[in-house]
Amino acid sequence: MKDITLGQYYPGNSVLHKADPRAKLVVTILYIVAIFLAKSIYSYGAVVLSAILLLVISRVSVSVVLKGIKPLIYVIVITGIMNILFTTGKTPLFQWWIIKVYPEGLRAAGLMVIRIIVLIMGSSLLLTYTTTPIALTDGIEQLLAPLKKIKLPVHDFAMMMTIALRFIPTLLEETDKIMNAQKARGGDFSSGSLIQRAKALVPVLVPLFVSAFRRADELAVAMECRCYRGGDGRTRMTKLKFAARDWFLVIFTVLFCALLVTLNIYFGPAQVVVEAVV
Amino acid sequence: MSDAFIRTENLTFAYENDEGKEVPAVKGISLEIKEGEFVAMLGHNGSGKSTFAKLLNMILTPTSGKIYIDGRDITADDMTEDDMFDVRRKVGMVFQNPDNQIVATIVEEDVAFGPENLGIEPEKIRRRVDQALETVGMTEYAKHAPHKLSGGQKQRIAIAGIIAMRPRCIIFDESTAMLDPLGREELMSTIEKLNREEGITVIHITHYMNEAAKADRIVVFDDGQVFADGTPEEIFSYPEPLRAVGLDVPQTVELLFKLNKMGGNFNLKNISTEDCAAVIAEAYRKATESKN
Numbered sequence: 001m002k003d004i005t006l007g008q009y010y011p012g013n014s015v016l017h018k019a020d021p022r023a024k025l026v027v028t029i030l031y032i033v034a035i036f037l038a039k040s041i042y043s044y045g046a047v048v049l050s051a052i053l054l055l056v057i058s059r060v061s062v063s064v065v066l067k068g069i070k071p072l073i074y075v076i077v078i079t080g081i082m083n084i085l086f087t088t089g090k091t092p093l094f095q096w097w098i099i100k101v102y103p104e105g106l107r108a109a110g111l112m113v114i115r116i117i118v119l120i121m122g123s124s125l126l127l128t129y130t131t132t133p134i135a136l137t138d139g140i141e142q143l144l145a146p147l148k149k150i151k152l153p154v155h156d157f158a159m160m161m162t163i164a165l166r167f168i169p170t171l172l173e174e175t176d177k178i179m180n181a182q183k184a185r186g187g188d189f190s191s192g193s194l195i196q197r198a199k200a201l202v203p204v205l206v207p208l209f210v211s212a213f214r215r216a217d218e219l220a221v222a223m224e225c226r227c228y229r230g231g232d233g234r235t236r237m238t239k240l241k242f243a244a245r246d247w248f249l250v251i252f253t254v255l256f257c258a259l260l261v262t263l264n265i266y267f268g269p270a271q272v273v274v275e276a277v278v
Numbered sequence: 279m280s281d282a283f284i285r286t287e288n289l290t291f292a293y294e295n296d297e298g299k300e301v302p303a304v305k306g307i308s309l310e311i312k313e314g315e316f317v318a319m320l321g322h323n324g325s326g327k328s329t330f331a332k333l334l335n336m337i338l339t340p341t342s343g344k345i346y347i348d349g350r351d352i353t354a355d356d357m358t359e360d361d362m363f364d365v366r367r368k369v370g371m372v373f374q375n376p377d378n379q380i381v382a383t384i385v386e387e388d389v390a391f392g393p394e395n396l397g398i399e400p401e402k403i404r405r406r407v408d409q410a411l412e413t414v415g416m417t418e419y420a421k422h423a424p425h426k427l428s429g430g431q432k433q434r435i436a437i438a439g440i441i442a443m444r445p446r447c448i449i450f451d452e453s454t455a456m457l458d459p460l461g462r463e464e465l466m467s468t469i470e471k472l473n474r475e476e477g478i479t480v481i482h483i484t485h486y487m488n489e490a491a492k493a494d495r496i497v498v499f500d501d502g503q504v505f506a507d508g509t510p511e512e513i514f515s516y517p518e519p520l521r522a523v524g525l526d527v528p529q530t531v532e533l534l535f536k537l538n539k540m541g542g543n544f545n546l547k548n549i550s551t552e553d554c555a556a557v558i559a560e561a562y563r564k565a566t567e568s569k570n
């Protein structure tokens with residue numbers, strides 16, 4: 001099963017894996033809105049709980065999720081530091097040179113970091129880990145279908161995504177081959193200054209681009225030979241089915257957003273995050 | 279009208295080069311290919327084989343001359359776009375590089391691509407895809423990612439993608455050229471099976487003599503024209519002119535041919551060294567036995 005798709009897909013059989021990609025796309029957007037709606041400490045609690053709930057029902061392993069967060073660790077740390085440094089309050093906790101750290105800053109940083117982590121967790125659990133790239137492009141194409149009425153090239157966009165996904169591994173493999181060929185001729189990609197290394201990449205990128213254009217040319221002819229003429233009149237072998245489960249997922253997320261708004265109103269933005277930044 | 283599935287009359291085609299000058303690539307080809315025939319096309323690089331093939335399924339439009347596919351004049355002015363797609367459905371094409379003809383990230387999705395373009399109902403596509411994968415012996419790979427397969431397997435997926443459109447003829451444009459010997463053998467047996475069992479007309483463009491020897495007929499191209507046309511036996515009987523147009527006639531064939539001239543009766547299809555040695559040894563044994 002593991003070799004079916006590329007990238008981040010984590011094969012499984014959970015409710016989230018089975019859900020319609022359109023439902024998951026809608027839910028992801030709603031979820032992101034929900035995360036930004038969270039203002040009070042209680043709504044933050046609800047958001048964190050929901051992320052844990054997603055993790056549990058998707059049955060994706062924790063280490064996989066941590067691996068997904070890892071590349072963004074710098075973004076998270078820098079955002080945290082910025083919040084600490086640039087949030088001002090009444091009495092500074094401590095002061096060093098021109099740097100003043102307020103308790104409000106620490107809280108703002110903490111909440112912001114939670115927000116980013118939950119954002120990454122939520123969107124990756126809902127989309128990348130539980131949806132195959134093909135289902136995702138199909139979902140996007142069908143969700144955006146109404147935009148065809150105003151002449152937006154929705155099908156072409158989805159086709160481009162499919163082809164990109166199809167050719168990423170091929171081009172990576174080719175890059176590897178070219179780099180090895182250059183190494184065999186004494187090319188060096190791992191030492192020297194940044195500029196030297198960038199220069200060493202030129203003899204890799206040039207043949208790669210030439211080959212990519214040739215591939216594109218040949219693929220276009222092959223697609224014509226297979227009667228491709230754009231999205232008009234085209235049918236699909238597997239039709240997406242929006243089941244009861246998918247309605248449930250969407251309605252549940254809407255209710256969740258409503259809950260967050262209610263929590264905000266009742267408990268007020270007492271521990272304000274945004275307003276803390278003067 | 280004859281029973282030819284493909285017929286060309288004085289077909290010409292010229293590419294336009296960078297300076298806008300016409301460079302002829304196909305120079306007046308008149309050819310008939312019957313339904314169910316297995317035709318091999320030989321010719322050195324640049325002799326116009328690919329160009330000719332692309333004219334047959336309307337990827338290129340001829341400069342002059344006529345092409346009839348299944349009795350229909352596809353160069354006529356009344357050809358609609360639907361007619362054009364019908365020609366492409368009937369005359370499928372498999373290319374050299376297996377990577378550059380696979381569109382989707384999952385094998386069965388890719389095989390479905392053609393039928394989907396034809397607007398066939400989902401259940402029927404499903405059936406066609408399953409059948410096509412079975413025909414090329416790739417059923418167990420239906421859910422795999424194409425980029426993980428071997429070259430020969432990828433080419434068989436490409437073939438499945440074509441036969442799922444139910445073509446009457448398939449053109450293989452050097453489809454075996456990038457494969458290792460094993461992949462080549464796999465592919466040749468698939469091609470032969472399609473021709474023998476499914477009755478699909480096959481045009482196989484190749485540089486390998488032993489593959490051409492398996493065809494019913496060989497057409498030799500040279501400089502945009504048909505240089506020779508005949509059964510493999512006929513074609514291989516004249517190794518000298520073939521060499522003159524840049525084709526390498528295997529020594530085994532030449533040897534058998536010379537023996538035949540001296541009164542032998544060897545099948546010129548025995549191209550591999552082993553086969554050649556075996557048939558000669560067999561003939562020798564028989565000859566000595568009959569003497570005793």
Ligand SMILES: Nc1ncnc2c1ncn2[C@@H]1O[C@H](COP(=O)(O)OP(=O)(O)O)[C@@H](O)[C@H]1O
Binds near residue numbers: 293301303321323325
């Ligand atoms: N896209 C093209 N543009 C211009 N000239 C081309 C193009 N493709 C092929 N040719 C020229 O047309 C001639 C026939 O080429 P081709 O049909 O590819 O031969 P073959 O397949 O037998 O090797 C060659 O001289 C080649 O240089």
Ligand SMILES: [Mg+2]
Binds near residue numbers: 329
């Ligand atoms: Mg060619």
